Amino acid sequence: MGLSVGGLGSGLDVAGMTDMLVAAERTPKQQRIDKQMQEVEVSLSAYGQVNSSMSDMQDMFEEFDEDEVFLSKKAVSSEADYLKVSAESHAQNGNYSIEINQLAQSHRLVSENGLDADPDASLGDGELVFSLGSETMSVTIDSAKSSLKDVVDAINNANGNPGINATTITIGDQAHIVFTSDKTGKDNTIAIDTSNATGELTKLAFDPANPDAGEMDQMQEALDAEIMIDNFLMATSDTNEFDNVIDGVKINVEKLTGTTGGGRDDIDVKKVDITISNDTGKAKEAVESFTENYNAFLEMVEGMSQYDIEEKTGGPLNGDSITRSFTGQMRTLMNTPVEVNGEQLYLSDFGVTTTREGVLEIDNEMLDDALEDNFGAFNQFFASENGFLKEVDKLMESYVGREGTLTNREESLEGQKRRLEDDQRELDRRMEAYEERTYKQMSAMDAAIYKMNNELNTMMSLLVF
DSSP: OOOOOOOTTTOOOHHHHHHHHHHHHHHHHHHHHHHHHHHHHHHHHHHHHHHHHHHHHHHHHHHHHHHTTTTOEEEEESOTTTEEEEEOTTOOOEEEEEEEEEOOBEEEEEESSOEEOOTTOOOOOEEEEEEETTEEEEEEEOGGGOSHHHHHHHHHTOTTOOSEEEEEEEETTEEEEEEEEEEESTTOOEEEEEEEEOGGGGGGOBOTTSTTSSSEEEEEOOBOEEEEETTTEEEEESSSEEESSSTTEEEEEOSOOOOSSSTTTTOSOOOEEEEEEEOHHHHHHHHHHHHHHHHHHHHHHHHHHOEETTTTEEOTTTTOHHHHHHHHHHHHHHTSOEEETTEEEOGGGGTEEEOTTSOEEEOHHHHHHHHHHOHHHHHHHHHSTTSHHHHHHHHHHHHHSTTOHHHHHHHHHHHHHHHHHHHHHHHHHHHHHHHHHHHHHHHHHHHHHHHHHHHHHHHHHHTOO
């Protein structure tokens, strides 16, 4: 509260004395709250860093699972400009030779004879029925809106359009209408029935079974992509993607390869070789990432657990039982075997060992040999349901999960913080009341002294002869 300056009658410093009394009353209580609040916030910050580090590692394990890094395959194309390849984890290792004989194409038609390009000219009216593969749509042209632009707009904006795009090419006063399918493959041909239309609209008729009958020409034939595998097996696709023709392998073709004695002799690349193998590099990077992240976690915890002898102060995690318990359980896990195909395998069998302090170290030669010689066992050890990383993840979840030890401790600290904030508000309220009460008492004393001084002065004046 704002206090006026007292002591005008007696000379007492009412405001100053009030401040001193309030400070004396507040200080020990405020110091207690401040000390406890600082301890809580330091602990929350430290546990927050531990929680964040553990959670980051759990996220990393989840990414390992999603990317199947311990099972992943590497797919290599000898001619990436011609063919791109990728492999899923269940693909078998192997080498294949691919010839690309044909690329998938979309169907494209153009009106052979020009249509009237005059924006006011009518092309006719009636129903146009379009088919694309097995899908059909009907477009009705009204005679009042039957210019070339109106017809093109009606087709492109028709409900249920299966993927036919209409556009125009104008030369002089004659326009040609072009229809293009947005789907590739020989089965996705465009058919147009104009039997219920009039005028120039009838010129748009096209029957794929009799392509030379009408006035529409094929600018581009609808084709499937076609590849030859190992000079023996022919495969086709209505797109330029071949998915699981080779189990677990996706092939995207982009350019034709050459032939010997055929029509593409001028193309130097006659075939594309693809190789499917274990992606040991990605698996090794995963082990290195785990090792680096765990060692960084240990370094962080150690830094916050140290005790300064000279200053006689400890870090926020000095003597902390939670992090000490976790690191102890981690050491146990790192020395616990995982059964793989009836054999007990240890982390150290893959070149990953722990120092006396619990820090992880990698013997790159041992790790490379394990990846090269026994990739399947490597995956089972690290990524199976009872594998090493799954057990580490379970351990971390018991600390940072919804009901985890560390989570509960943080919630307890947050509760302490809220109670201290309540204590602070209550102290502020009581001190405000105490200040007001003290000021009134000091002001009353000041007035009493002033009155007494006046009465004394009056009495002294009466004694003067």
